[in-house]
Amino acid sequence: KAGVTQTPRYLIKTRGQQVTLSCSPISGHRSVSWYQQTPGQGLQFLFEYFSETQRNKGNFPGRFSGRQFSNSRSEMNVSTLELGDSALYLCASSVLQGYEQYFGPGTRLTVT
Amino acid sequence: KNEVEQSPQNLTAQEEEFITINCSYSVGISALHWLQQHPGGGIVSLFMLSSGKKKHGRLIATINIQEKHSSLHITASHPRDSAVYICAVSQNTGNQFYFGTGTSLTVIP
Numbered sequence: 001k002a003g004v005t006q007t008p009r010y011l012i013k014t015r016g017q018q019v020t021l022s023c024s025p026i027s028g029h030r031s032v033s034w035y036q037q038t039p040g041q042g043l044q045f046l047f048e049y050f051s052e053t054q055r056n057k058g059n060f061p062g063r064f065s066g067r068q069f070s071n072s073r074s075e076m077n078v079s080t081l082e083l084g085d086s087a088l089y090l091c092a093s094s095v096l097q098g099y100e101q102y103f104g105p106g107t108r109l110t111v112t
Numbered sequence: 113k114n115e116v117e118q119s120p121q122n123l124t125a126q127e128e129e130f131i132t133i134n135c136s137y138s139v140g141i142s143a144l145h146w147l148q149q150h151p152g153g154g155i156v157s158l159f160m161l162s163s164g165k166k167k168h169g170r171l172i173a174t175i176n177i178q179e180k181h182s183s184l185h186i187t188a189s190h191p192r193d194s195a196v197y198i199c200a201v202s203q204n205t206g207n208q209f210y211f212g213t214g215t216s217l218t219v220i221p
Contacts, residue, residue: 003118033208035209042211045209103147103155
């Protein structure tokens with residue numbers, strides 16, 4: 001089975017722009033979670049989607065949003081980028097909520 | 113105050129040493145997870161446990177629910193074990209994780 005894939009792997013954007021990151025979960029996995037990792041704050045939970053519905057949301061501003069499609073693929077969007085949004089964005093999938101999560105390789109976003 | 117505290121933050125060991133990383137948490141949990149992150153960013157889930165003890169190869173994870181404490185042990189450590197080890201807890205039945213700050217392990221040949 002193919003693992004979790006994320007695209008793109010690397011991205012450079014300018015302050016004020018918006019960005020969309022994509023995550024394809026392992027086949028058969030219905031839950032997708034997104035995380036942000038920065039040197040200062042470490043790993044933080046962004047949101048979780050299950051069956052196209054956002055089930056949990058972390059403490060991030062409304063500029064961070066996401067969605068999940070019927071095939072369980074998920075996208076996250078960050079609007080009006082700030083320098084502090086530079087981070088590694090990881091997604092993880094699991095069969096169902098509460099089951100072991102499998103992480104993708106991440107998208108490294110740099111905002112200049 | 114962080115919901116999840118890990119110690120030590122950094123650890124250097126000689127090859128073959130027995131290693132212990134500790135994790136304490138302050139919230140009610142449905143499960144505790146140990147994750148491994150290698151340079152470059154990829155994260156691998158090592159263990160997911162809600163009670164007792166689990167073993168996988170040279171890795172052993174234990175959890176004491178009453179004391180809200182977990183330990184990750186590595187027996188006969190090897191340089192390839194060098195990585196950041198992260199403790200995370202999940203609540204209820206969701207996948208929202210609270211993460212520790214990680215333990216950076218370096219195993220010297």
